Amino acid sequence: MNVLVLGGTRFVGRHIVERLAASGHRTVCFHRGQTTCALPEGVEERRGDRNENLGAISAEQWDAIVDTSGQRPEQLQRSLELRTERYLFVSSVNVYRDLSVAGISEAAPTIEDFDPDDEELSYGGNKAACERLVLERYPREGIVFRPGLIAGRWDGSGRFTYWCERFLRGGRVLAPGLPTRPVQFIDAADLAHFAEHLLSNSISGVFNVAGPAAPTTMERLLRECAQVAAERGAPPATVTWANDEFLSERGVQEWLELPLWLTDPRFAGILEISNAKALAAGLCPRAIAETVRAALDWTKPEGRTNNVGISAEREAELLDAIKHQQR
Numbered sequence: 001m002n003v004l005v006l007g008g009t010r011f012v013g014r015h016i017v018e019r020l021a022a023s024g025h026r027t028v029c030f031h032r033g034q035t036t037c038a039l040p041e042g043v044e045e046r047r048g049d050r051n052e053n054l055g056a057i058s059a060e061q062w063d064a065i066v067d068t069s070g071q072r073p074e075q076l077q078r079s080l081e082l083r084t085e086r087y088l089f090v091s092s093v094n095v096y097r098d099l100s101v102a103g104i105s106e107a108a109p110t111i112e113d114f115d116p117d118d119e120e121l122s123y124g125g126n127k128a129a130c131e132r133l134v135l136e137r138y139p140r141e142g143i144v145f146r147p148g149l150i151a152g153r154w155d156g157s158g159r160f161t162y163w164c165e166r167f168l169r170g171g172r173v174l175a176p177g178l179p180t181r182p183v184q185f186i187d188a189a190d191l192a193h194f195a196e197h198l199l200s201n202s203i204s205g206v207f208n209v210a211g212p213a214a215p216t217t218m219e220r221l222l223r224e225c226a227q228v229a230a231e232r233g234a235p236p237a238t239v240t241w242a243n244d245e246f247l248s249e250r251g252v253q254e255w256l257e258l259p260l261w262l263t264d265p266r267f268a269g270i271l272e273i274s275n276a277k278a279l280a281a282g283l284c285p286r287a288i289a290e291t292v293r294a295a296l297d298w299t300k301p302e303g304r305t306n307n308v309g310i311s312a313e314r315e316a317e318l319l320d321a322i323k324h325q326q327r
Contacts, residue, residue, distance in 0.1 A: 001025045001199060003208065004062045006079060007049060007069035009035040011154045012090060015192035016066055017043055023196050024208025030057050050075055058082060064199050066090075073129040080137045086204070088143040088195055089134045093273055095146060098213040100265055100274035102182075106146070106206045133207075143198055145191065148273055149260070152187040153294045155264040158308030159259040160185055164295045166309070167225045174315045176261035177244055178251075179219035183260050184271045186211045187291040194283045207278040211285030215272075218260060228296065240319055250318060257310040267317030 003020050008029035014037060020027040021040040028044045041043065044322035046056040050069065062084040070076050070089060080087065093099070095110040114125035134142045149158035166173060191209050198204070226237050252278045254262050262270065275283065310318075 001063040002028075003197075003199070004028050004030060004057060004060075004065045004082070004084070006030050006065065006067045009037050011156065011186050012191060013066075013068035014149060014154055015152075015188040016068060016195055019189070019192035019196045020066075023200070025196075028057070028060075028237040030054075032251065037301075040102070044267075050079060054078060054082065058294040063184060064088065066195060066199075067134075070130050071123075072126050073133060076130045076133045080133060086137050086143065086202075087134055088145070088146070088199065089130060090145045091127045091131050091144050092124065093148045093210070093270060095128035095131060096124070100268045102269040103274050104208070104269055105274045106208055106277055133215045135206075140202075141204055143195075143204050144206040145195070145209045146207065146273075147186050147191060148270060150188050150191065151291050151295060152189055153184045153298045155188065155295060155298075159255070160291075161295045162259050163222060163225050163311035164228070164292045165299060167222075167229035167237050168234045168296070169312075170237045172316070172319050173222070173224055173237050173309065174181070174258070174319055175218065175239050175241045176247055176258040176267050177218065177241070177263075179217065179241055181218045182215055182272045183218050183221055184210045184212075184216075184275075185260075185291070187286055187294065189294070190283065190285050194278065194281075197282045201282075203281055205277075205281070207281065207283070208273045208275050209278055209283060210273045210275040211283075212288060213275075213279060213285045214256060216288065221260075221288060225292050228289055228292040232296070240322055242318065242322055246322070247318075248322070252310070252318070256308055259308060265289045 003025050005013055005017050008017040009031050017027055017029055018040055023041050026045060030046045030048060032049050034045050048056045063083060064086040065084045066088045068090045096104055097109040097111050110128040111125040114121040116122050131144050149159060155161055186209050222239055252258060
């Protein structure tokens, strides 16, 4: 195939470019040049800003376009003018109108009306508007991915990686909520494999791209992180679970200070999205430990470049408070 990737030098796009190139497809990466990386041999680059001018790529005919960078409808209106047989748009589970229930399928209603000044709704609302444009233009050939948390190599967000790195330090580890609480994430490499699989086999549609293949819990994830850390010579770790009330009373930030922890009932189902359709179409999420290893293989030498995760001092303070309560 002759494939154009919009984006392609950061995280998800980088995985997709790597997978397409490894599978023998002619791959062209269109990006602004603000993020540099070593692209696979044979991958062609076109420099430009999709917000201003698509001139560098508008004259060519593509078998498929993979859009990893579209955020707003006006961006999609421009890129959908490009000549292609198929269009794959990477969206988000945040498009769903109601994320309070578990088991949301691709048939669930998405956001249509929203206040553009509402940061929470505008992200999902704009992505939903982008999806509609893609599916109107390509009703039979369009592909929409709705991933939740994406993890693995090149993940600069720190949201999954925090837990991987935390166990490398060992010692007392503060864990949020119930140990049996469901969690979901997808390795970016698995998302990329799925994208190439669908394009190569002319499979279209809307897919919740989430893993693991079988439901898992926060306790299982932390156990896998601990085991991988032990393989790498980390000191022993002891996990202490803190309930929602304890953490909320002390002002601990959901998702940012303790990633994968959410108590807001509006998002009660966001980590229990149905992935049945994607699994049936060929999505193959890898073992949890493989994603943990991939994250650590990248972050250990380069270090984390964000402020996600609770500080060691704050964590120790909270752990001491729990210990005091238990006396």
